[in-house]
Amino acid sequence: MTADALMASLERAGHRVTTPRRVVAQLVADREGHFTAGDLVDDARRRHTGIGRATAFRTLELFTELGLVERVDLPSGSHAYVACEPVHHHHAICTSCGRALDVAEAGLGPALDGIARRLDFQITSHRLEVFGVCAACRRGATR
């Protein structure tokens, strides 16, 4: 996901294309794996962009609304974001390098149907998060 692609989606949705937003888009695009809002704020300061805290949070929220970035809740309880394609899917998060792989729906349907039936529960949404170690990290390349 490039910064340009992010900005294009933003414009398509009727939002203004501004310099601060372009900067945040670039920071997101430059990130590997997941990151917190705080990480982005730090990046912004380190690179001497004049991006304010509030703007970083707001832009991230905007990207999330547009589905360009998704929030994942790490086992530690902190909130992280990952850039991803705007279709329904889940994430496999590598606990070693922090990268998030997209996981397609993957036969969860029957399991969900079973749950709905057994519990007489009307499912409106669900979230699956898988944690583990990716192939690259297993081969020893921990970065």
Add this chain to the structure above:
Amino acid sequence: MTADALMASLERAGHRVTTPRRVVAQLVADREGHFTAGDLVDDARRRHTGIGRATAFRTLELFTELGLVERVDLPSGSHAYVACEPVHHHHAICTSCGRALDVAEAGLGPALDGIARRLDFQITSHRLEVFGVCAACRRGATR
């Protein structure tokens, strides 16, 4: 899950049985559905127990470690807890009344295997959260 059961597990694990912990256990037992740490602190103050903020957090953390209570991440991003049995399972959270139903493993295995194979990813843990409306709420009893 009664307050006594909570305290019994606590004692079995070699922790001291103290009055503040008993109070927190009672607060947890009296709760329906999910609640945040802040909710418990408020309960404690409202009932004029002399429980300090730190103790409420600490006790909740302790219960979580022992698996007597489990943390769930709500779609809103806030952290909530639910009392539950200490075996691996997932939760179906009713967005209307806030109650959490326990969901047994439910045929997730094949789906996870598929993910592991396709992505060449070694899964160490996973979390499934299902949101929707429970049977009672669908019938109109919103509390």
Add this chain to the structure above:
DNA sequence: ATGTTATTGATACTGTGTCTCATATGAACG
């Protein structure tokens, strides 16, 4: 009863995320 040790509560502190508001800026229009 008593001594040891875990636990407690007050308080201070670190972070995270939101809100406000005066100022600045994009883009549509002339």
Add this chain to the structure above:
DNA sequence: CGTTCATATGAGACACAGTATCAATAACAT
């Protein structure tokens, strides 16, 4: 191009969650 005006920005204040410190206290084995 310049003007206009809604939108977006940044600084700072704020609200809240969670953690750390530490002297005082209470559990429990003896």
